[in-house]
Amino acid sequence: MLTEERHRIILDLLARKEVVKLQELVEATHSSESTIRRDLTQLEKEKKLRRIHGGATLPHQKREELSVLEKSAKHIEEKKRIAEYAASLVEHGDCIYLDAGTTTLEMIPHLRGKDIVVVTNGMMHLELLLENDIATYLLGGLLKKKTKALIGRGALQSLQSYSFDKCFIGANGVHYEYGYTTPDPEEAMVKHTAMRLAQKAYVLADHSKLNESAFAKIADLHEAILITDQLDEEWQELYKAKTAVEVVAK
């Protein structure tokens, strides 16, 4: 078997399993241990993977990239600031859920290079996630034509089999009394389920969504941490009494 061929098999297996044992690679490629070791050494030099005792794993993030991104992010609108901050909460090794929606979409470029797994129901997110070399799982279910989000029983069911370190949800309305809301009941159901399955849930909403409410309730305020760009003095107490609020300053 040719070197190139082996390398492809190794990276392919890695993309799929996150970690591979050296023995598995030996079997998969029908090569000797020595050869695989050499392959791993070389691929590590190329930053394609990271060696660990007994095998290899996907490379971990490179912090430098963030500084570059920050610069380009200076004059962007509120959503991008929120998205960037939200992305900074994602840590090495996290498994996160990304809700369909434009704000969460903005998070993706900032996730590049992080060694994470993303589960999403947003079709629009897919392309971008793959471009940024992020291991991506997609929910099943009925594809909603207008928003290209996956919803319904099928989506809920695929969702149940995961559990997340963090989840990031978009909402059309955030109200101190009615909680987080969105126009579509089925989407609301998916969002709520994702929140329940996550250790930490974040709702991303710019200030125009505050004190608004849409038709279908996603969850109560206290069920998620709210990330927004601006919260007027007069409301601070009201919201902070119910949940943690992160305000992303300019």
Place this chain on the structure above:
Amino acid sequence: MLTEERHRIILDLLARKEVVKLQELVEATHSSESTIRRDLTQLEKEKKLRRIHGGATLPHQKREELSVLEKSAKHIEEKKRIAEYAASLVEHGDCIYLDAGTTTLEMIPHLRGKDIVVVTNGMMHLELLLENDIATYLLGGLLKKKTKALIGRGALQSLQSYSFDKCFIGANGVHYEYGYTTPDPEEAMVKHTAMRLAQKAYVLADHSKLNESAFAKIADLHEAILITDQLDEEWQELYKAKTAVEVVAK
């Protein structure tokens, strides 16, 4: 053999296999090692391929496009005929599974206007299905970058909750002894599960796939009806003894 001819064979093999050994090329062209080496050197200068120790591979840039696009250009006429016939088997009210793959992709335009529900694991199929106003469910799971198919445990699990009237599967190899095969074991697993969940299973394969076998077995011949464009006399009995075969004439 003419130089041009050899070059065509080399690039042809490359497009199909991504990586070829020098020895394979020697056999395929009945030329000497030296000649093939010279060919490779020249083709590399023309950026048509990249030489590696022991053979050659596709240049990095072209690899992604080729993985799906060029492959689809092969036997396109045959595939279309097969696809059109397969689509004609779909009846009003059916719930069908469409496997990821270029042949099944061709079925979609012919499904327009039929009142059906489609479940698929092919990301490429989505856009086209929606354009043709077909109710579409998508499997969950890990998105395989190269073929844009959903695979893995997540895909299998979403699959289990459906049942189909018919399913249409693509295969890279069809062999009277080894059955239906495909290069990726995880994809094979998804294909097989879909077949089991369907009342009637069809495998779509143009004649270039016959008597070939790939790494991972999908199913035995008898587990699905084979639809192809050409089956030589000499093989007819062998195949027809094992399963129903539909040959789509020109």
Place this chain on the structure above:
DNA sequence: TATTTTTGATTGATTTTGATTGATCTTTCG
């Protein structure tokens, strides 16, 4: 026929490979 181009065989140099060694890391169990 003479000239140029292409081919296949041969050479020694280079690269890759698998086995082996003793060193280092993990796990197990007293």
Place this chain on the structure above:
DNA sequence: CGAAAGATCAATCAAAATCAATCAAAAATA
């Protein structure tokens, strides 16, 4: 906890595979 056992490791080496360079024969061309 700490020592022994078991894995895994990097380094090394000889065998095997592959390579580039060369040259004469064969084929194509003038």
